[in-house]
Amino acid sequence: MIYFIKKTILISSLFFIFSNASYAEWIKYLSTEIGDDFYINAKSIETKGKFVFYESLSNYTKKPLKSGTRSFISTIKVDCELLRYKFVNTKSFNKLWGEELKKENNKEDKEWSKLQPNDAREIALRAVCNKFD
Secondary structure (H helix, E strand, C coil): CHHHHHHHHHHHHHHHHHHHCCCCCEEEEEECCCCEEEEEEEEEEEEECCEEEEEEEEEECCCCCCCCCCEEEEEEEEECCCCEEEEEEEEEEEEHHHEEEEEEECCCCCCCEECCCCCCHHHHHHHHHHCCC
């Protein structure tokens, strides 16, 4: 129950920020216990047909991934009706905040991904979908 209340408050807060901060860039929506931070680029959120698109930034602040990657910037396509998503473009970087490009993948995922129970991405998806309700 407390998880639901915290999630609801965070989603409501993100919606308020999106609707009132046209100047905003990266807005943190999650910070993990091991120091990883996840952001949404509020300026990137847009609709195309029945889908919502947004950019997401992942910073691995304490320790890089095994590949040496310190951050990712991804463009994500969201089907708000079914609450599912696809990665459209993903870039990995050697440094935090999307600096020093390591690799880029411009191929859209073929299959849709559904949220798993307690998936942190749910916070971002619900926030960007609520912006257009």
